[in-house]
Amino acid sequence: MVMKAISAIICAYNEESTIASVVESTNSCPYINQIVVVNDGSTDNTGQVICHLSESIDLTYINLLPNRGKGFSMASGLELATGEIIVFLDADIENLTKDHINKLVNPILDDTADMVMGQPGQTFINARYNPFKAFTGQRAVKREHILPIVEDIRFTKFGVETYINLYYQSKGLNSKSLILKGLIHRTKFKKMKKGRALLEFLMEAKEIVVTLFENTDLVKKSVQRQLNTKRIL
DSSP states (O other), rough: OOOOOOEEEEEEOTTTTTTHHHHHHHTTTOOOHHHHEEEESSSHHHHHHHHHHHHTTEEEEEEEOOOHHHHHHHHHHHHHHSSEEEEETTTEEEEEOOOHHHHHHHHHHSSSSSSSEEEEEOOOOOOOGGGTTGOOOOOEEEHHHHHHHGGHHOOOGGGGGHHHHHHHHHHOOOOOEEEEEEEEEEHHHHHSSSHHHHHHHHHHHHHHHHHHHTTTHHHHHHHHHHHHHHHHO
């Protein structure tokens, strides 16, 4: 296995209760050479927590004002990331370990995948049958593949994972999905009142649909490539 420089990008919006553990767990992974933390206009104490962490952990801190959306945060992180491999992590996950990060990175290092998507093992839907697993924020990619679409993902908001998936499929790049046992992804219904959580969930769904409609060329290329693959098989 050839070792390569790895950058971790952690995007946060109002995650004061979990951001510290995510950053600390990422820092404990010997594979990670750089940690980029993006505070996307948080209105709680997320920024203060990150500043405190920076006193003992070597990290690159990006503070966005006002809130710009997940796509903008990921693009901003990519602009300062220096690793050949990029690991994206959500700031609202729990029980993250270095083994989880290793599972994301190893297929990239082994050159058996171009993108690895890690589905938290503990979700309100059985992880093996979760229809939303392709939208996971836990993923590892090769820098050479993600950099060409930095500007494309910048304004996709919560449609960012959808765009990345479509792009990889349209290019015939190899994606691998796996389950990260023990990892917990906090749902919006656990972080806020039900009414607000439902509203945000619907807004995110809208952003995903908008991304699909605004990128029908990628959708067509993705579908065509899958059909061609099936014919070959």
